[in-house]
Amino acid sequence: MILRSLRWRLILAGGGAIVLALVLAALGLALLFERHVERVAVADLEARAMAVAALVEPQPDGPPAFRKVASDPLYEQPFSGHYWQIGLGSSVLRSRSLWDFGFPPAEAPPDPAPPQGRRVLALTGPLERPLLALEWWLEVRSGGESLPLRIIVARDRAELDNARQGFLSDLLPYLGLLGLCLLAASSVQITVGLHPLRQIRAQVAALRSGQRARLGPDMPQEVQPLAAEIDALLDARDDELAKARHRAGDLAHGFKTPLQALMGDARLLRDRGEADIAQSIELVAGSMRRLVDHELARARIRSDRLVAAVADPAVVIGRVVAVLQRTPAGAELDWQVDVAPGLAARIDPADLTEAVGALAENAVQHARRRIAISARRDGAHLAITLRDDGPGAPDAALTRLRQRGARLDEAGDNHGLGLAIVADIAAAAGGELMLRNATPGLEVTLRLLSAAKG
Template sequence: MKPRSIRVRLLLLAVFGVLLALAIAGAGLVALFGRHVERRAAQELDNTIAVLAGNVAFSAQGDLAVAREPSDPAYRTPLSGRYWQVAEADGPPSLRSVSLWDAALDVASSPVEPGRSTIARSVAPDGQPLLVRETTVIIVDGGRDRRLRIAAAVATSEFDALKRGFALDLLPALAVFGLVILVGAWFQVRAGLAPLADVRGGLRRIRSGDAPLLPDRVPVEIAPLVAEINGLLIERAKEMEKARNRAADLAHGIKTPLTALASDTQRLRARGETDLADSVAATAASMQRVVERELTRARLRPETADGAPLRPVVEAIVRTLRLTPAGEALDYRIEVPGDLRSTADDNDLHDLFGNLMENAARAARTSVHVVARLEGAAVSVRVCDDGEGADPVTMRSLLARGARLDETGGAGLGLAIVSEILSAYGSELEFSVAAHGGLCVRFSLPPAPVVLSGR
């Protein structure tokens, strides 16, 4: 099963690649070291052969003799792993090292040409593998040339021990080297995946309304992905705009016949058909609420990056309420900083505060209190009145779709408009008892980025 994380997958591939490379490098280095040891051993065997060739001679009786043997004490220790022997061209060994005892080295059947040397593999008397070096020299004896085959050998077990020691010394170095490479691979993977983290951050900014599209300054490897995402976002925005326009057109198209139904209701009442008029009016009111709800949804717009100020919206609604019979005598207390902004659309803010402040004005005795402040990562808003308030059961029923604080004065949407708008911004209404006994409505909005003066 493949890991789902790209980072884990890349790191696993890096670990596998590093381990494989280190294994190959370690085996190669040990092999190279072994070849170097063998070449060095061959040079030592050549030196042994040179010493023997310079000190071998025939006596007056025609016997071979060595004036000075090689100085390595291993040649004088039986079966020590180091051996030499001297023989005439076609005869058995006439001279041999003490280490050979009474055995002989297994060399080629035919002698090599004078001045040349060969190297071969053989077996010692005790069964150990040997590296054998052999050459042919010409010795003048009584005016005639005589050919001698001189061979020297060393046990390859010495090479194996040296290679094992070299491998053990090499392991820590390879481990440290591999760890350094893996740390570098981790940083490389992190740097390579950083553009994907930037894309994720861009998508987060799009969702929060801080940006409409992903930035197009990205590495060429992910540029097609970013282009496809931006194209999808553009098409989605166009389709949403078309859907809003269709919903608005449909709602407006139904609103006109509903107005005609209201006139028909009045004529039915004038003719005395009160029951029928009430039934038609109730049906028309229900349809009117649906129309208003769809119109509200059509008015919803995505969050804006710079946001809209809250205080001018509240002040404009207060001016409008002062012109109504229910609101002209009320005291409006506004505690909204002038620089407080939200990414909510300006039209959505008017619908939010307009509906809530209108309801508060209808229920208030003397005052309406509007408070908005930045609390953490949200703009907290309260709209309170000093009216009669509502019990907990009534407050819970206010959350039902289409409910309103008052049921007089037409077939308005009530709090459904506010609920639809807040749901688009990930918020909802909360009801509580105000300080003076009235109703207090709370909600939150996403804040806009802080705008520096002089921007």
């Protein structure tokens, strides 16, 4: 449930990013602090190395010698963590703190020599403790002799580690408090950022209640494309409703008058004493009226079933042709059916049957000897074409049919109501109906969206 909430997704993602950033910041600050402490420690070791170097005293008539070591509590206490060692030629002098431990001797300065003869080392000291050490190479001249002087000053790394741990102990509470502040700020930011969604919800509610016709352009830039798509969907739905009303009007126009005439004839027959025949006619007319009412209701209802509906043109065309071949007029015609394999149309099978049936019935009424039906793929569409060898239709009627809202039953030509219904079905399915005179005959093409055949 939480993962379906945009707010919680953003809070969790932001919280994770904040925690990661704080962890990386803590590690980076600890590393910087350690390097800073180490630089301070190295600077202290350099100062102590200068003091230790003063223990070497040149002699005017002989080699240099060590003077008396001054007392220093840091270097007097055994294993105190502060150590020094001087190597002058073959002579070695150590601080008392080293006790019986000595740093490894060096026969000669390293080659190449480090800058200023100094380098920082990591050594192991008494009691196997890690040390931070500074090695300093000098050359002492006295009495015509030159002797190499090696000074090592070291301190226990435990002090540096303790300083780093103390720094982290002081830093972590502040990082935790900073994290809480950042999470609170992130929550406020998310709340402010998602506030426009409430506006969308309110406007959609207004749409449902009829207070608004469209969402409109007064939306944040990031959600404006969504609002535009919703408005476009509403426009398409309005067009669908208008076509449904046209269809309802066509059906009422086609069946209302004949049904009234039948009911009138039934009353006349009943007045003449033909009650049985009148009752039979009234039953048939009543059944037809119920069917018409059902069709009118279906035409007025908007349905989403066309979104996922898929029809097989080969099956539909085969059924329509099989039915019409049983009629007297259809049995006398030569039916030529050519449907490419593997076709599927994005339309409800019942609507496709109604459309192909209406086109085929019109073709039967006007054909002389032959009707050709074909179905082919046309890019993202498929085209179902019916062609008869009849007289065709006036060009003016074909032009009017291509106009929005035009109906051939009002034009006075011979193709009747069926083509107008087919045009509405094609438009509702995202396709189109195209007509042209084929000389001889009329060629009608039903162009529909293609679909993957299941």
